[in-house]
Amino acid sequence: xxxxxxxxxxxxxxxxxxxxxxxxxxxxxxxxxxxxxxxxxxxxxxxxxxxxxxxxxxxxxxxxxxxxxxxxxxxxxxxxxxxxxxxxxxxxxxxxxxxxxxxxxxxxxxxxxxxxxxxxxxxxxxxxxxxxxxxxxxxxxxxxxxxxxxxxxxxxxxxxxxxxxxxxxxxxxxxxxxxxxxxxxxxxxxxxxxxxxxxxxxxxxxxxxxxxxxxxxxxxxxxxxxxxxxxxxxxxxxxxxxx
Amino acid sequence: xxxxxxxxxxxxxxxxxxxxxxxxxxxxxxxxxxxxxxxxxxxxxxxxxxxxxxxxxxxxxxxxxxxxxxxxxxxxxxxxxxxxxxxxxxxxxxxxxxxxxxxxxxxxxxxxxxxxxxxxxxxxxxxxxxxxxxxxxxxxxxxxxxxxxxxxxxxxxxxxxxxxxxxxxxxxxxxxxxxxxxxxxxxxxxxxxxxxxxxxxxxxxxxxxxxxxxxxxxxxxxxxxxxxxxxxxxxxxxxxxxxxxxxxxxxxxxxxxxxxxxxxxxxxxxxxxxxxxxxxxxxxxxxxxxxxxxxxxxxxxxxxxxx
Numbered sequence: 001x002x003x004x005x006x007x008x009x010x011x012x013x014x015x016x017x018x019x020x021x022x023x024x025x026x027x028x029x030x031x032x033x034x035x036x037x038x039x040x041x042x043x044x045x046x047x048x049x050x051x052x053x054x055x056x057x058x059x060x061x062x063x064x065x066x067x068x069x070x071x072x073x074x075x076x077x078x079x080x081x082x083x084x085x086x087x088x089x090x091x092x093x094x095x096x097x098x099x100x101x102x103x104x105x106x107x108x109x110x111x112x113x114x115x116x117x118x119x120x121x122x123x124x125x126x127x128x129x130x131x132x133x134x135x136x137x138x139x140x141x142x143x144x145x146x147x148x149x150x151x152x153x154x155x156x157x158x159x160x161x162x163x164x165x166x167x168x169x170x171x172x173x174x175x176x177x178x179x180x181x182x183x184x185x186x187x188x189x190x191x192x193x194x195x196x197x198x199x200x201x202x203x204x205x206x207x208x209x210x211x212x213x214x215x216x217x218x219x220x221x222x223x224x225x226x227x228x229x230x231x232x233x234x235x236x237x238x239x240x241x242x243x
Numbered sequence: 244x245x246x247x248x249x250x251x252x253x254x255x256x257x258x259x260x261x262x263x264x265x266x267x268x269x270x271x272x273x274x275x276x277x278x279x280x281x282x283x284x285x286x287x288x289x290x291x292x293x294x295x296x297x298x299x300x301x302x303x304x305x306x307x308x309x310x311x312x313x314x315x316x317x318x319x320x321x322x323x324x325x326x327x328x329x330x331x332x333x334x335x336x337x338x339x340x341x342x343x344x345x346x347x348x349x350x351x352x353x354x355x356x357x358x359x360x361x362x363x364x365x366x367x368x369x370x371x372x373x374x375x376x377x378x379x380x381x382x383x384x385x386x387x388x389x390x391x392x393x394x395x396x397x398x399x400x401x402x403x404x405x406x407x408x409x410x411x412x413x414x415x416x417x418x419x420x421x422x423x424x425x426x427x428x429x430x431x432x433x434x435x436x437x438x439x440x441x442x443x444x445x446x447x448x449x450x451x452x453x454x455x456x457x458x459x460x461x462x463x464x465x466x467x468x469x470x471x472x473x474x475x476x477x478x479x480x481x482x483x484x485x486x487x488x489x490x491x492x493x494x495x496x497x498x499x500x501x502x503x504x505x506x507x508x509x510x511x512x513x514x515x516x517x518x519x520x521x522x523x524x525x526x527x528x529x530x531x532x533x534x535x536x537x538x539x540x541x542x543x544x545x546x547x548x549x550x
Binding site: 085093097100101 | 461530534536537546547549
């Protein structure tokens, strides 16, 4: 269980003024749930994801994972404590292969067949990808799915996906939805947070939190929240021809 | 051949050798040939004036290898060695060279190896060269390799050259002259640390129609080390040439990249690329979210980059 208690995050702008990005935010993510955090652009979604992963430090409040205070833990320690994070814009590396990333993610030497498992989960054929460098030669959709595979390989207690649909083509988006549906089915004792304002991803959610102006505006079961979002910026439709 | 532990370690580093290799070899240890083997197809002879060796590979020799590692484990030893390789028509061989210096003393140790390759028509050569230094003496470990490649029609050569650790000063100079339809691929890997200095110069001349060259260098400069990469590809005929220098700069390192092209024919297609940058913060963050410490992440990034 992840608890965000009274979290605040502010930055100093160039003119020296303090700008609040997250304001007194409270949220509890229970085990075995698939939670989608949505909200309009600029509402603080990505910042919130980074605060959970430890990439940003809150200026106020506490973060608890299974009751343990992880507020002051750095990125590495949070990863070790069981938090996984998939970047909105996956990082590319010259020379580091897809296999290397999966090996690092799983924290041990893994066999190519184990690596293959993670890649097939995200719909990639291991034979084509395992020895490829995770560099600029991969398309947006490919690197995005590899990013998700590295998070799967960590087998984290809590995985955070920051806008997994951003920057990919519509064809890859269809596959991505399948990947998330499958992950939802295999959630077991872990939990997942997806930052997204795509209707198709909101549909998979157990719980939906709506972020507005740096704080949680609405939170509850999908059945209750989803109907209130249709037609707003928090729930964007994909092209109807792809449905 | 009796080797001490330091010599064995160096052989493992520079030639991946843990025992005496199959095929032809010439081990040069502390300034003299320690051991040699020739085969029916590969002959190795000392030059009459004692300045080095001549390696003759018979035409048509297939799937054979030549190892010519050099080990310097005495402080203060300085040598210049000339090795000439004659690769016969249609041969297909692997040549593994490499030099390791262990210097625990206070005098400089230096090995300047001049390798010349005469690659005949249709021959294929894979050349692997690793340089390595160890020892904690104040004497410097200096390596100044000169490589000259003369490629006949339709010959092919791949060169992997790596210097990852422990060499205080190096000036590498490589030239290639290439005839019709010949191709050359160079992959250089270089890491400098401490106050080391490395200079690597290439001059590749694509003399005749259809010659191609691809020279790629990846390097990492750590601490206060300095590097200079100076590669020129010259095209004298319809040909293709590409050179690329990609470097990671760290700490107080200095890197100078001077790629250049010289076109002397309207159909010479020549390209160069150069990039120098530090390790991106987001790369470190990504690997830290996978459970690595910042230091471990840095090592993974460098190892991958130089792999």
